Amino acid sequence: MKGSNMMQYTTPAMQIVELHAKTAICSTSNNSVTWTYNNDRFSPDQGIGWDRPDYGDLVNF
Amino acid sequence: MKAKHLFIPVLLLILAACEPVELENEYQRTLVEGKNSADSVYTLTVQAFKNVDTKALDLVNGDQTLNTYWKNGEKVQVFINGNGYGLLDVICGDGKPKTATLSGTITYNGLKVGDVLTLLIPSRNDAKWDYTGQNGVLTETEASIEKMFDYATAILTIESIEGTKVTTTGPATFRNEQSIYRFAFTNATTPSAVNVKKFTIYSSNNKISNSLSFNGINKQWESMFGSLTVTASSSTNKPLYVALRYGDYTDNTTAREADNFSFDVIDNDAALYLGGKAVPADKLVYGKFLNTTINVSQVVLNPNQTTPATSVW
Numbered sequence: 001m002k003g004s005n006m007m008q009y010t011t012p013a014m015q016i017v018e019l020h021a022k023t024a025i026c027s028t029s030n031n032s033v034t035w036t037y038n039n040d041r042f043s044p045d046q047g048i049g050w051d052r053p054d055y056g057d058l059v060n061f
Numbered sequence: 062m063k064a065k066h067l068f069i070p071v072l073l074l075i076l077a078a079c080e081p082v083e084l085e086n087e088y089q090r091t092l093v094e095g096k097n098s099a100d101s102v103y104t105l106t107v108q109a110f111k112n113v114d115t116k117a118l119d120l121v122n123g124d125q126t127l128n129t130y131w132k133n134g135e136k137v138q139v140f141i142n143g144n145g146y147g148l149l150d151v152i153c154g155d156g157k158p159k160t161a162t163l164s165g166t167i168t169y170n171g172l173k174v175g176d177v178l179t180l181l182i183p184s185r186n187d188a189k190w191d192y193t194g195q196n197g198v199l200t201e202t203e204a205s206i207e208k209m210f211d212y213a214t215a216i217l218t219i220e221s222i223e224g225t226k227v228t229t230t231g232p233a234t235f236r237n238e239q240s241i242y243r244f245a246f247t248n249a250t251t252p253s254a255v256n257v258k259k260f261t262i263y264s265s266n267n268k269i270s271n272s273l274s275f276n277g278i279n280k281q282w283e284s285m286f287g288s289l290t291v292t293a294s295s296s297t298n299k300p301l302y303v304a305l306r307y308g309d310y311t312d313n314t315t316a317r318e319a320d321n322f323s324f325d326v327i328d329n330d331a332a333l334y335l336g337g338k339a340v341p342a343d344k345l346v347y348g349k350f351l352n353t354t355i356n357v358s359q360v361v362l363n364p365n366q367t368t369p370a371t372s373v374w
Binding site: 053054055056057058059060061 | 118122124125126127128129235236237240241243340341344348349350351352353
């Protein structure tokens with residue numbers, strides 16, 4: 001990421017970062033670095049992503 | 062008067078003349094910083110999964126089940142090495158979509174392999190991970206567990222940066238960092254529910270977390286342990302809820318030791334009650350919804366005593 005030649009010419013240094021469960025993919029253009037989803041890897045149907053578990057049923061003690 | 066009238070236009074001319082120079086210097090400085098790994102601004106968008114509703118916590122099934130949801134308007138804090146680098150907004154679609162996007166801007170001096178990103182909810186105005194100041198309310202109010210103490214994290218490690226590809230490791234889920242306990246207090250003598258104004262919990266093993274901070278040497282979040290006081294907004298004889306983190310464990314499978322909690326309770330008439338409860342090890346894990354009743358005994362001062370008598374439970 002820091003190795004991008006384009007970074008040093010970006011004013012201000014701007015990166016668009018999109019993270020999903022395992023991998024973020026980025027591409028470079030003339031004066032910016034843009035991170036985008038790899039849509040093949042990121043799919044709700046595949047269950048990839050950040051989930052938040054329930055606390056569930058009450059347990060007595 | 063004439064001199065004053067001349068001074069202001071001249072001052073404005075001087076300021077106007079300086080402006081382009083400052084902008085040019087700023088531009089040059091930015092280019093130099095870019096070559097020297099200056100702080101970068103990252104716009105971070107995280108696709109997150111869970112049911113979305115208007116509540117973060119949802120007590121259902123006759124108060125027997127506690128579910129979690131993303132909440133519209135909720136924010137997620139992003140920490141690197143214990144320092145907050147930005148907030149992500151929870152963006153939800155209409156209805157109850159299964160996914161939510163977390164989006165926002167963080168500023169950081171270049172990610173590198175091994176960097177750990179901690180995504181933490183809820184985001185508090187004081188940016189703290191703190192369990193003190195609870196009022197026993199589960200949802201809705203400003204100081205409720207839902208808004209202030211229902212912490213969940215997703216911890217990600219930058220595994221590799223290869224050209225244009227960054228790979229992170231770590232669980233692809235948020236983890237609840239505490240359990241939610243529901244405590245009811247019963248006067249062991251009457252017996253009837255105590256009208257509780259305030260109570261304090263003590264751990265025999267001193268493992269009740271008060272707050273967490275990041276240890277830069279161990280690269281871990283670590284608790285300050287101590288007693289935990291819950292102060293009800295108004296006294297109540299109904300059960301009170303507590304977000305309680307016991308110890309610092311990286312998972313729920315690490316064995317805990319059973320503990321004995323002791324309680325002191327102040328009722329609406331400022332009477333003091335003492336009680337205790339043995340807590341099995343499997344009731345000290347994170348992410349559970351737990352319920353118990355504590356039998357407490359009122360402490361009656363002997364006129365000749367200067368300290369409260371020891372209560373027996």
